Amino acid sequence: MMAAIGTDPASEARAEVMRLHYLEGLSVRAIAKRLRLSRKTIRRYLGRSEPAPILQRMPLTGSLSARGSSRHHSMAHERDLQWG
Numbered sequence: 842m843m844a845a846i847g848t849d850p851a852s853e854a855r856a857e858v859m860r861l862h863y864l865e866g867l868s869v870r871a872i873a874k875r876l877r878l879s880r881k882t883i884r885r886y887l888g889r890s891e892p893a894p895i896l897q898r899m900p901l902t903g904s905l906s907a908r909g910s911s912r913h914h915s916m917a918h919e920r921d922l923q924w925g
Contacts, residue, residue, distance in 0.1 A: 859886070
């Protein structure tokens with residue numbers, strides 16, 4: 842008797858994870874709860890080693906070195922005025 846191709850439990854679980862994520866749009870957390878697997882396992886099945894980032898870095902509005910530099914020049918100017 843020949844074994845059916847792709848019927849091992851890991852392959853079936855991986856296929857179900859892919860279906861739930863890509864076709865139904867479920868999150869890693871929702872899939873983990875539904876299938877009672879760890880989030881790490883779900884990410885591994887999806888080919889991700891790390892969770893997707895939630896926060897994005899905000900762009901800086903000014904340069905710290907520029908502010909520090911102008912402050913330094915201002916203090917040096919005040920010192921020069923004091924001591925003539």
